[in-house]
Amino acid sequence: MTGRTPTPSLVRVLRDRNAGLYLGAVVVSGFGSFAMMLVASVWVKERTGSDGLAALCVLAVWAPLLLGPPLGALADRVRRRPLLVAANAGLGVLLLALCGAGGADSAAGVWGLLAVLVVYGACGVVTDAAEAALVAGAVDKELLGDFNGLRMSANEGMKLLAPLAGAAAFTAWGGPAVLLLDAVTFVLAGCLFALLRVSERRPTPGPRGWREQTAQGARRLWGDTRLRPLVVAGGLTMLSSGLGGALVYALVEALGHSPAYTGALYVAQGAGSVAVGVTSGALLRRFGDRRFAGAGIALTSLAAVLQALPWDAAVLVGFTVNGVGLPCVLIAALTAVQRQVPHALAGRVAATANTVLFAPTAAGVALGAALVGPVDHRLLLCGLAGARLLLALPLLGSGRGPATAPPPGAGWWRRPARAGVRSARRWSRRGWRRARRGGGSGGGSGGGSA
Known part of the structure; x- marks a missing residue:
């Protein structure tokens, strides 16, 4: 066939x-x-x-x-x-x-x-x-x-x-x-x-005012055990990205180049981001949103280490790797919001997620500007590498996770059962061995028909 x-x-x-x-x-x-x-x-x-x-x-x-x-x-x-x-x-x-x-x-x-x-x-x-x-x-x-x-x-x-x-x-x-x-x-x-x-229906105005509707979006985002870790990890990653961006001129000066060299570094980073965008859908399906995001954050940790090295080639590779890693958590978070949030709440939840994801960048730039003078930029980059790795590990250690929201009452760690397949927990060890041998299927008592 x-x-x-x-x-x-x-x-x-x-x-x-x-x-x-x-x-x-x-x-x-x-x-x-x-x-x-x-x-x-x-x-x-x-x-x-x-x-x-x-x-x-x-x-x-x-x-x-x-x-x-x-x-x-x-x-x-x-x-x-x-x-x-x-x-x-x-x-x-x-x-x-x-x-x-x-x-x-x-x-x-x-x-x-x-x-x-x-x-x-x-x-x-x-x-x-x-x-x-x-x-x-x-x-x-x-x-x-x-x-x-x-x-x-x-x-x-x-x-x-x-x-x-x-x-x-x-x-x-x-x-x-x-x-x-x-x-x-x-x-x-x-x-x-x-x-x-x-096809869009005109939204039905709710009895609650604008303030309550705004708060409802924030509560929906914060109360979701799958969305919250992704969005918070993304916001902290962007905070570190802003801090790292404030170090770029000190990095270029240490390499012995003029400030114009930053253009080449940002082109390398942009090329990495373009490349990962094209492959992100397949990677999300393969690894799930949490591991995809965690792998991206881990890559930004590696990028910070490479940027701290005193060689042009390592720094260029570091910016490229950073460009590959940084969009991963953003794509994973946005895709999870679109898949899991009810359509009526999607706008305010997406906007709240964008604020949590991108607003910390400005704070990171301000923090980096304050630290780059008294602290060596290489030491700061090593600190960023460690902090990013700490952000990545919980996501990498979690289960693959479903592509869509889990059923009500299920934790984020549980995969939804596939239709027509019994949960493995309902099988006794003896019945499972029988099924593997093709001898029949067993429930909790080990009996049952094939």
Whole structure:
């Protein structure tokens, strides 16, 4: 009897119409966003000469992440696809208006740009939550790991390409040209979201207010014995990542290179992230979410050791390994949220998870900036390696774990029983031996019919 060769899951994702449209929207909007995030700081620095105002551009985009839980609740109060279309189109119009006003070419324009970046960041929090919830219902749950990996690869690819394109456009035509580019990418992303074929019911407004709905998402995340360890481990890993990022210039100086050498290191890290994104779905199925996340964190521990060595080749390999390891816990956590959280709560839980995962990065950067002066960077990197290994061991030591949520009342360590197969606990040792010999099946008393 012959059968057709099964289609690889990655190909199935790319053939899926909704998945393809969504990934296209991620690539288009990501290209404009990463170009704009670099150019905004450069533009303000060039216009004002102030390092503080230039740093505020980055803070303006990231600060709304701290309001992830209440902003994510918005994604559960309205239909997600119209929300994504409206948010992207609205940002496009806002950027076009700022472009028409000259952007940061005037003193008032600098503050206008900062205000737009705050809106930019807040919309990003809302749309990330809406996207996570929408994808959970639009893409086969079996393919969510592959999809999230491809999304990570697309994002990391844009991080490598878009800043170069943005810097070139800024040098050639000035800041308004980059604003126009970003506006166009948002409008195109909104059009792609509008083409998604999803069936959404209008959410039924609950009797509870916004504050209680926000708290409900946090309780759902914290009370889940499978999600909580993944998200907490991811947040602590990102804290260590921020601390490690603050050491990069000390590391480059110790190698005897100019600060521009950091570009090569980040390209190596980005290449590693792109590579693991493509293979993450298969690895999640093979090892389960906990072991996949734990293996990734263990790789970042190895990366810190390699980065502490005094050789260029070891440091480059270390950054590549870090790029491979760091996305693993993020992909595992997001995929677990999408698979296990009820659709009605998906937006606020995803936003809360994103806050726990990514907000610690800023604290890590601040801590690293405070420590890099008085403490040798190699000693700090060795400390990071040890801390990351401690985070990885509990995840690596846990069971493979189910791909979906366990049945009510079951702990995370129990695999759901397969249909038609009795639990091994109901077999007596004698009955089990008989079954292995083909002599019949036995229950707890050793008897029974075959």
